[in-house]
Amino acid sequence: MKVSRVKRQTVKKRTTASISRGPRVLSEIRLLIDSARGHVAVAANLSMVNLYWNIGRIITEDIQKNPERASYGDQLVEDLGKQLTTDYGRGFSARNLWDMKRFFGDFKILQAPPAESLGEGQPLQPTSRLPKILRAAPAESGDVITIDLRRHYHLGWTHYRSLMGLSDFQKRVFYFQQAATERWSTRELDRRIAGALFERVALSRDTRKLVALERKKGAPETVQYEDLFKDPYVLDFLGLKGAYSERDLESAIIHNLEQFLSELGSEFCFIARQYPMRIDDADYFLDLLFFHRGLHCLVAVDLKLGTFTAADKGQMDLYLAWLKEHEWREGENEPVGLILCSSKTRQHVELLLRHGPHKMQVSEYVTKLPPKKLLEERLRIYSTLLGSKEEVQKT
Numbered sequence: 001m002k003v004s005r006v007k008r009q010t011v012k013k014r015t016t017a018s019i020s021r022g023p024r025v026l027s028e029i030r031l032l033i034d035s036a037r038g039h040v041a042v043a044a045n046l047s048m049v050n051l052y053w054n055i056g057r058i059i060t061e062d063i064q065k066n067p068e069r070a071s072y073g074d075q076l077v078e079d080l081g082k083q084l085t086t087d088y089g090r091g092f093s094a095r096n097l098w099d100m101k102r103f104f105g106d107f108k109i110l111q112a113p114p115a116e117s118l119g120e121g122q123p124l125q126p127t128s129r130l131p132k133i134l135r136a137a138p139a140e141s142g143d144v145i146t147i148d149l150r151r152h153y154h155l156g157w158t159h160y161r162s163l164m165g166l167s168d169f170q171k172r173v174f175y176f177q178q179a180a181t182e183r184w185s186t187r188e189l190d191r192r193i194a195g196a197l198f199e200r201v202a203l204s205r206d207t208r209k210l211v212a213l214e215r216k217k218g219a220p221e222t223v224q225y226e227d228l229f230k231d232p233y234v235l236d237f238l239g240l241k242g243a244y245s246e247r248d249l250e251s252a253i254i255h256n257l258e259q260f261l262s263e264l265g266s267e268f269c270f271i272a273r274q275y276p277m278r279i280d281d282a283d284y285f286l287d288l289l290f291f292h293r294g295l296h297c298l299v300a301v302d303l304k305l306g307t308f309t310a311a312d313k314g315q316m317d318l319y320l321a322w323l324k325e326h327e328w329r330e331g332e333n334e335p336v337g338l339i340l341c342s343s344k345t346r347q348h349v350e351l352l353l354r355h356g357p358h359k360m361q362v363s364e365y366v367t368k369l370p371p372k373k374l375l376e377e378r379l380r381i382y383s384t385l386l387g388s389k390e391e392v393q394k395t
Contacts, residue, residue, distance in 0.1 A: 045156045046149060049109075052157055056104030059097060077101070102164055106172075110148045143169045145176055155179060158186040162193065171198045174379055181383070194265050196230040201382045228295060229338055232364040233263055240367050249303050250274075250287050267293040277322045286319050297333035298323055304341035308362050312339055313352045320358040334358070340365045 059080070063073040081094030090096075145163075147155075159179055166172040175198065179189045237259045238252040253260045254273055261268055268290045275286040288301040300319050304312055316337040323335040337360035349362050 046153055048157050049147070049149075049155075049160070052100045053104055053107065053109055055097065056100035056102070059101045060104050099161060099164065103160055106144065106164055107160065108144045108146045110146050145173060152180050154183055156186070159184075159189060162186060162189050166193070170379075174198050174201075177383060196232075196234065196263075198379075199232060199234045200230070202378055228265065228292065229361040229363055230263075230265070231361075232366050233340060235260070235263065235365050236368045237263075238367060246287075246303050246305050249305070253288070253303075264290070268299070269293065271298075277319065277326075279318070279322060284318070284322075295333060295336065296331075298327060298335040300335060300337045302337065302339050304339060306342060308339060308341045308344040308348060310348070310352055312341065312362075313356070313360070316360050317356065317358055320360070324358075336360060338363065 059073075059077065063076065066072040077094050077097050081092065081097050084092035084097070155176075163172050163176055163179075166175065175189060175193060178184065178192070178197070184192065235253070237256055238249070240248065240252055244252075250273060257270060261270065269292070271289040271291055273288055275289040277284040277286065286300050287303045290299040290301065291297070292299050300316065300323060302312070302316055302319065316339055320335050320337050328335065335358075337358060339360065339362045341362065341364060344362055344364055353360065353362065
């Protein structure tokens, strides 16, 4: 009996010791696995960026050798795309080859990744496995962004494709710097671009407050109407000058509907302008009506030239109540409203929208950005404050 008790106590001690060591051992193994996977991911990332940049270089240099043949480049890329797709898959289609050529023209790789650590607290990267394919960078240009692989190693090809979609060079530089500094994923980069962070920084009257808000933001788990709408909207493509009316604004938007939809964001579907609503014996007309696939609801847009007022809120409530009564279909979410005005005051917006039967957003619109010098200064201040936790904590 005593022997049995001793055996049980011994087994219990061994089990307890095993359990106490288990979490530590598991943690160490997980760290090794994650580190190894990180090495592979970084190596693959850098290899792909290097490879695509050099493919773009080779294509560009060959086309430049045949300037007298106007169609030479098109035919070259088309032929290369067919052959490389057969040999290596769809990642080397003609369309992707054109992206690589543009990548070479828009970016300059400063140097190959070093063999040592890529930064404080970062593990050694397996750069010895990377092909040494870097050649001389393209000539300096005011419209070329420099990639330093020691600092930008976590930016992948998908990041650069998103950045190349930005035609404005200053905007592209801003998002490149923010993605590199804040280590955004491609999804986060696309979300910030869709949320018009560049324009909001450029037009912000309180940069510190904007920085504090951006630091609190995380990737939304679900689509919410507050995250959907921007503030402000930049409508510089409308070409409006001097004095203009709300009807002029609406007509310019319809005339430039494709660009307006791009500014609104993805998944907006245009339904109608001057959408009629009959209430008692009065006729009302909503400026613009959209449907948003992500929100799965109607979006009413009302355009205002002046400052947002209580009457504007009341009018939108009327529109949304009518849409909910007559156009709301089974399975859809309730309609939401967007009031676009040339200016607004904070307390009016907060008090009027805090309580109410409907969901709506009040956003400003601008028809032109501030002067370039002022824009550069605001972007510089934003980047400085974003990197300073002390400054943000003061807000």
